[in-house]
Amino acid sequence: MMLPYELIILLTLLLLGYVFGRLAERRHYRSIQAREDQYRQLLVLAERHLPPEYVTGHESCLVMGNVVVSVDYFKMMIAALRNLVGGSIGAFESLLDRARREAILRMQEQASALGAGVVFNVKLETCRVSGDASRGVGSVEVMAYGTALYPRANASR
Amino acid sequence: MTPLPDGNPRLPEHINNPPQNALLEFGSLVAMVGLVMAGLTLLLVLLAGLLAPHIPFRWEAAAVSDLPLEAPWPQADAALNQLADELMASMDPPPAIPVQVRLLDMQTPNAFATLGGHVLITRGLLETITSENGLAMVLAHEIGHIQHRDPIAVLSRSAVIGLLWAAVTGGDNFAMQTLFGQSGGLTALSFNRDMERRADQYALDMLVAHYGHAQGADEFFLSIVADHETGSWQTLFQSHPLTRERIKALQQALPAQGEEELRPLAPALRELTRQDSPEEH
Secondary structure, eight states: OOOOHHHHHHHHHHHHHHHHHHHHHHHHHHHHHHHHHHTTTSEEOOOOSOOHHHHHHEEEEEEEEEEEEEOOHHHHHHHHHHHHHOOOOHHHHHHHHHHHHHHHHHHHHHHHHTTOSEEEEEEEEEEEEEEEGGGTEEEEEEEEEEEEEEEOTTTTO | OOOOOSSOOOOOTTTTSOOOOHHHHHHHHHHHHHHHHHHHHHHHHHHHHHHGGGSOHHHHHHHHOSOOSOOSOHHHHHHHHHHHHHHHHTSSSOOSSOOEEEEEOOSSOOEEEEGGGEEEEEHHHHTTOOBHHHHHHHHHHHHHHHHTTHHHHHHHHHHHHHHHHHHHHTTTOHHHHHHHHHHHGGGSSOOOHHHHHHHHHHHHHHHHHHHSSOTTTTHHHHHHHHHHHTTOOHHHHHHSTTHHHHHHHHHHHSOSSSOOOOOBOOHHHHTTSTTTOGGGO
16 A cells, blocks of 8 residues: 555654644743743833833833744644634644743843833734745744833933 | 832733643544544535436536547457447447447556546557457446446546535645545545446446357456466556456356357457567567
8 A cells, every 4th residue: 555655744744843843832931931030120011101200311212022933834734724613723822922922022122221121102013924824834023112211321411 | 190010010821821732632623624524525425426427428428529549540449339339239228328439559458438438448458358258348347337427426526525625725735635635535536346346247237138148258357367466557456456356246147157159359459469469578
């Protein structure tokens, strides 16, 4: 009997996607949690209005963090199957959760480099940057941006 | 404005990233979709098998019109067509669908019945046969497929299944097609077991009607089994996997005692067979 080579290749790709995707996800979550602890004091707020004391004593600057993530074969398969029966695609939820948090962390890193203590008016944008939706593969960009406030160099002025 | 918080809160992890077992989810999804697909496929195969024979033959004939293949041996074709016509005329009532036979210049011994009442016989098959009776069995078998509308049934079956796969997999999704398309391979354009059995029975009846006996009916099959022992004709066996079983059934149907007279092949055919052209081997 002829072996279904295509099926074997497919299952190998699926297994690789699953194993490496899972390892990468765990490592990434550990890193995210550690850095979130590190920036615990660098406030990230969705608030649009600056408190009066910040208006006079602080400079403001746009900061942003940007992440592009790609879907692995395993997630793609699960999503393709989900498309048939409906329901939430958990595999994508965790992927995008990581992407959003990573984007915010990168934004915080920029803010931290400016010496900022708070980022106001934080917003998130998501956009597909490559790939073909009908084939279920693609990359997604998540960008976080906001207004970082840091003390004026000459605050006594 | 409320005072600023002391720090960013540590929010629970499971809200935006619910715990999940991806492998389990994958397995259940495959099982669910696979089950539904299998059910739909079965239903469509049954429907196609039931409905296809009722497609008017003239629609089928109009769709395929004439064979584009060349005819390398017009005289042999004429002899084959004459034999087919004689076989059909001996049935009571004679079969409704006209049949056209064409000899192909291929070495692999094989015979096909295709759309539009066309029967194709390879030269390789002719070379495995020594008597008209053996050839008549092959012809009658293919005529049986055509009278039962097997070619259009097979085509309808693979067409509806192809449509189903395309609808579900989105047409060009490689991964989905590979995952579920493997079972689609079972629907390749070949006649199934029942069709072969039915055509064999039809052919035996036809032989008895024409010659008064079915002696020599197993000639072609015995010949390909003998050749198969030497390791050739793999391709043939893939398209006719049940040869041994069929020989057994055929031999049970043959007259038990006595060697009936076998007729020789028509001259136009005989000069193409093995005995008369040994230099080609």
